[in-house]
Amino acid sequence: MAQHGGADATSVAGPAAEATAMPAKEPRTERGRRTRRALLDAAAAEFGERGFHDASISGITARAGVALGSFYTWFDSKEALFRALVADMSEQVRERVAPHVRAAPDGLAAERAGLSAFLTFVRDHKEIYRIIDEAEFVDPASFRRHYAGTAERIVARLTAAATRGELRADPRPDAVEVQAWAIMGMNVFLGLRYGVWSEDADLDGVTNVAADLLRRGLAGDRD
Amino acid sequence: MAQHGGADATSVAGPAAEATAMPAKEPRTERGRRTRRALLDAAAAEFGERGFHDASISGITARAGVALGSFYTWFDSKEALFRALVADMSEQVRERVAPHVRAAPDGLAAERAGLSAFLTFVRDHKEIYRIIDEAEFVDPASFRRHYAGTAERIVARLTAAATRGELRADPRPDAVEVQAWAIMGMNVFLGLRYGVWSEDADLDGVTNVAADLLRRGLAGDRD
Amino acid sequence: MAQHGGADATSVAGPAAEATAMPAKEPRTERGRRTRRALLDAAAAEFGERGFHDASISGITARAGVALGSFYTWFDSKEALFRALVADMSEQVRERVAPHVRAAPDGLAAERAGLSAFLTFVRDHKEIYRIIDEAEFVDPASFRRHYAGTAERIVARLTAAATRGELRADPRPDAVEVQAWAIMGMNVFLGLRYGVWSEDADLDGVTNVAADLLRRGLAGDRD
Amino acid sequence: MAQHGGADATSVAGPAAEATAMPAKEPRTERGRRTRRALLDAAAAEFGERGFHDASISGITARAGVALGSFYTWFDSKEALFRALVADMSEQVRERVAPHVRAAPDGLAAERAGLSAFLTFVRDHKEIYRIIDEAEFVDPASFRRHYAGTAERIVARLTAAATRGELRADPRPDAVEVQAWAIMGMNVFLGLRYGVWSEDADLDGVTNVAADLLRRGLAGDRD
DNA sequence: AATGAATGAGAGTTCATTCAT
């Protein structure tokens, strides 16, 4: 059953986190809402294609079809926009991956499903990968928020699965957190290599090999 | 025994790759050699502290104790310097990790030793981690060169270990490459989390948990 | 009568040529139009006094009374401004000379009037002479455009005058073009010597001697 | 007979003029002489191809095959080199043209021969044209020296020819000087148009048309 | 005489942000 997906409950606050970083500038009219959204979408394209530093506000407003000055009606600065965007994309990844994880029959299957969904998502949205990862150098807090949050969810899943007896329980302190970061790193790098770099990798094959690695390691059960 | 360290033979071309990117500007006198080295060291500090875009040429020359114009005696541009630096650091990481890997008694121990050496190195040289990773956004070719090269070496090690019967041989195409990228991602993220982010993590503990994960997976041998 | 002034009809495309070189940056407000014009005028003074290379953007914006950055709101580069300026001045010369030429009773009188108007104009606007001629080294295409256009107009005049029987028709191919370039060179050098170099030359006397040369050559009709 | 070529005697002082501008730095060894000559030749090529401002000392020394620092052993500055070069080329033009002028049977033939020789020379040495003309903007004194000197020689020729009764004598003051500048301008522009711009113009045809213009004007003797 | 490194003033250009309409 899928009740262990409840782990995601620990990382709610999508809008809350955003609120922390972005005090006001909430659209009050429909027109405003449209302009703000257009800027966000244009920024995703511009940042994805050119990176944060080579992207320019004027490039973003041009893509969005609004005047340069209008940008500051909706965002305080280039950094603030970036921050909002990372929160937005972080949320998107989570939303796409969560249902597959939740639907998995057990702990191992959940990690497998998570990787699979992630690889597919990355391939379809390469710019998201780029933006979130560039946050490490542009706005470390955003970067940290995203990966710490993701790790937390994995920790919750592993803990629950161990409780259910599906995984061996490693008694060492922080063992589960280490495992979570290992899994996350594995996922991210496989996403980079097979989702972003190559256009036509066999994502199922990749998922199978990785899931096998997680299940029994490199040595185990040589059958 | 440690003869499987020969795997490192797959990563030749260090200087060749550098030659491709930097055609000339070789120092012809001892004084020139010193100046060039001073700039490289100053750049490592400046890029490490401030990141590529916030770093400035004048900051680098000031640290190096040379005039602004002297920079261009040795490097064609800020990007060219960055490229040279990444090659330099990539080489440094490899050189620090390789001996530990080579000295390991078997395949699993080699990966364990690799992670351990990497974590220690990252903690002592946080700026190197930062520089190599920022290359993804500043000079993707350098970034790729570094990680593709590293993955190749892991592939060679795993293949050799499987041949020696120390690891199960996964017959699926590209299975070893997928495993290599998984291991590399795991290492990098653990380096970020426990080497860069926290000042006082128990690196041995981290290494043990990760090595265990590699050996028998999350489920295996629940004893 | 003056109907042969229609020759000037051959030199349309003034704005067209400008459009080719300057795609956008058209002012959309009155304020913009004023700023752009101020920059053009300041540039004429600065380039005229110091020459293209010794002139500086900051010198130009200072003269124009606008901020340095505003320059780039209206021009893409120093070269682009120069190009626009040459087109502007080329047009000015043409506009000052054309009416006199048009008003002349016959072909020879037209060339005489052209030279006379040109000499006067050059004396009053030495900087224009300087700017157009420096184009040979700064933006050869502009230089060519100006002199090729001027030559074309002279060709048209000579051809029309010959048709009217006022001048002998030289049957050799390209004869009229050669004559046009000869006349133009004569005019330009007399402009340099007596319009730019000396402050108080007798321009009418110069015109008379030159007109005489054109009418009957160095030898002809020794009366 | 050709005795009127003696006019050139008025403008000797080739080395004298050079001496005025360039105080010392005379080579005292054979090696020095070779180096200085190599720099002068390299400069002709570099200035001719790129123009004064885009040319660089390092480009010149590279072409000459000497070290950057050696430049200042032989020339005080970039301007000083340019000055020396213009004097050099001015002299070369004169030397190539003079014999043809001297050999001409009469005054009109002399001007014809002068133009003819000039056109041929310009076609073969486009860079010389460029360098001398750029002097107007780089070192006006050199430019003036060259053209004033050339005009003086033409004046002398015309005066002598008039004295011999080959040309009509224009009694107006400065008439001969005006004619000389007109002829010079004509020559220079025909050189630009047919010697520099077009690769394959019929130089003899051009010379014929121009000579005819000088002999009888645009109107004269319509037979 | 020659070499190659060092110097630093100075230039053009970019662009996030502000402002008047």
Add this chain to the structure above:
DNA sequence: TATGAATGAACTCTCATTCAT
């Protein structure tokens, strides 16, 4: 709210010239 012009600090890069060897 939206617009487009204005601002100016900051930056990278060039290159004539000087200097130590």
